[in-house]
Amino acid sequence: MHDSTKIIRSTLTRAAAGEPLHPSPVFAAPFHTPGDPNDSPYTYTRMNNPTWTVLERAIGQMESGQFAAAHAEAGKPYRASALVFASGMAACAAVFGAVLRPGDAVVLPSHCYFAARALMQECFVKMGVVVRFAPTAGDAQGGHLEGARLLWIESPSNPLMEVCDIASLCERAHRAGALVAVDNTTSTPLGQRTLALGADFAVASDTKSMTGHSDIVLGHVAVRDLELRQQIEQWRTLTGGILGPMEAWLALRSIATLPLRLERSSASALRIAEYLATRTDRVLSVLYPGLPTHPGHALAARQMQHFGAIVSFTLADRASAEVFLAKAKLITEATSFGGTCTCAERRARWSGDDVPEGFIRLSAGLEHIDDLLEDIAQALDALPPTPVR
Numbered sequence: 001m002h003d004s005t006k007i008i009r010s011t012l013t014r015a016a017a018g019e020p021l022h023p024s025p026v027f028a029a030p031f032h033t034p035g036d037p038n039d040s041p042y043t044y045t046r047m048n049n050p051t052w053t054v055l056e057r058a059i060g061q062m063e064s065g066q067f068a069a070a071h072a073e074a075g076k077p078y079r080a081s082a083l084v085f086a087s088g089m090a091a092c093a094a095v096f097g098a099v100l101r102p103g104d105a106v107v108l109p110s111h112c113y114f115a116a117r118a119l120m121q122e123c124f125v126k127m128g129v130v131v132r133f134a135p136t137a138g139d140a141q142g143g144h145l146e147g148a149r150l151l152w153i154e155s156p157s158n159p160l161m162e163v164c165d166i167a168s169l170c171e172r173a174h175r176a177g178a179l180v181a182v183d184n185t186t187s188t189p190l191g192q193r194t195l196a197l198g199a200d201f202a203v204a205s206d207t208k209s210m211t212g213h214s215d216i217v218l219g220h221v222a223v224r225d226l227e228l229r230q231q232i233e234q235w236r237t238l239t240g241g242i243l244g245p246m247e248a249w250l251a252l253r254s255i256a257t258l259p260l261r262l263e264r265s266s267a268s269a270l271r272i273a274e275y276l277a278t279r280t281d282r283v284l285s286v287l288y289p290g291l292p293t294h295p296g297h298a299l300a301a302r303q304m305q306h307f308g309a310i311v312s313f314t315l316a317d318r319a320s321a322e323v324f325l326a327k328a329k330l331i332t333e334a335t336s337f338g339g340t341c342t343c344a345e346r347r348a349r350w351s352g353d354d355v356p357e358g359f360i361r362l363s364a365g366l367e368h369i370d371d372l373l374e375d376i377a378q379a380l381d382a383l384p385p386t387p388v389r
C-alpha cells in the first residue's frame with residue numbers, strides 16, 4: 001500500500017455497527033484497574049493512553065519500511081515502533097537522557113536546531129557528557145566518531161538546509177560502536193525514512209510539518225529495537241513529558257492530510273526557490289535541497305522522497321529582510337514551519353543561530369503558488385537593488 005492509503009486506514013476504528021469512523025480522545029487519568037495492573041492495557045495516563053496508541057500506531061507505520069540499498073540488510077522489511085511526547089524537545093531529551101551517561105561522548109551537528117544544542121550544553125554537558133561539534137555538510141561528523149556513544153544527525157538542517165549522507169554516517173557510526181539518532185523534523189517520515197537508512201532513533205518535532213496546522217506542540221521517537229523502545233518509554237514514564245489526549249486526537253486528524261500537504265508545500269517551496277534564484281538583483285543566496293545548484297542536491301534526491309517546505313535565503317542586510325517581511329502580504333511573520341499558511345522570519349532576530357542579518361527562513365504553505373510568487377516578487381521589488389559583488 002502507498003503511504004497516503006496506509007495513513008488513512010491506520011487511523012480508522014474497527015468497522016463495528018454504530019461505531020464512529022474515527023476514535024475520540026480518551027480523557028482519563030486513572031483507568032479501572034482491578035487486581036494485577038499488568039492485566040490492564042491502560043492504568044494511568046502518564047504511562048499509556050488509548051488515544052496515544054492510535055497515533056503511535058499510525059506514526060509507527062509511517063516510520064516502518066524496508067532497509068535502503070546502502071544498508072547491510074538492504075530490502076529487508078522492518079516494523080518501527082513510535083512513542084509520542086509533549087513536544088519535539090521532550091523527544092530529543094528522551095534520547096539524550098536514555099542513552100547518555102557521564103563520560104559518554106556525543107557528536108552533534110555544529111548548526112543543529114538551537115534548542116537541542118542548548119539542552120546538550122546547558123544540561124547534559126554539565127552532568128559530564130562530552131560534546132563534539134562538526135558540520136552537517138560534507139559528512140564532517142563522520143570524522144569524530146571514535147569512542148562516541150551517540151551520533152546526532154539533522155538533515156536537512158534547520159535553518160541552513162545542510163545535507164549529509166545518512167546511510168553512510170549510520171554505517172560509520174555503527175562500526176565505531178555508536179548509536180545514531182536523526183532529528184527528522186524538517187522532512188517528516190514521509191519525506192525521508194531515517195530508520196530505513198540505518199538510524200537507531202528517528203526523532204521529530206511533530207509540531208511542524210507532521211501535523212501542519214500551527215495549533216499543537218508534540219513530538220515522537222521511533223525505533224526498530226524493542227530494548228531501545230523500552231528505555232525511551234521508561235524515560236517518558238519517569239520524567240512525565242507526556243502528550244495530552246486532546247493534542248493526540250488533533251494530531252490524528254492532522255496526519256491524514258500529511259501526504260497532500262507535503263506534496264503541495266514541497267512543490268511550492270521548489271517554485272519559490274527557483275524564483276528567488278533568478279532574482280540575483282535582490283537575493284544573495286538561496287538554500288533549498290531541491291535546487292540542482294544546492295551542494296547536497298544529488299544526495300538529497302537519493303535519500304529523500306520530498307524536499308520539504310523550507311526555503312532559506314539571504315537578502316543584503318537586516319533592513320532589507322525587515323522591509324521584505326513587511327511588504328509581503330501573504331507571508332505571515334512567525335517562527336516554526338510546515339503549517340497551512342506561508343510563514344517566514346529573519347532568523348538572526350533570535351540569538352541561537354549563526355546566520356547573516358539578512359537571512360530569512362521561509363516555510364511554503366498551501367496557498368496557490370501564483371499568488372505567493374506574485375507577492376514575493378512585489379516584496380523584492382520594494383528593496384533597493386543589491387550591489388553587484
Ligand SMILES: *Cc1c(COP(=O)(O)O)cnc(C)c1O
Pocket residue numbers: 087088089090092113115116154158183185186204205206207208217218219
Ligand atoms: C522545532 C524543532 C524542534 C523542537 O520541537 P518543539 O516541538 O518545538 O519542542 C527540534 N528539532 C527541530 C529540527 C525543530 O525544528
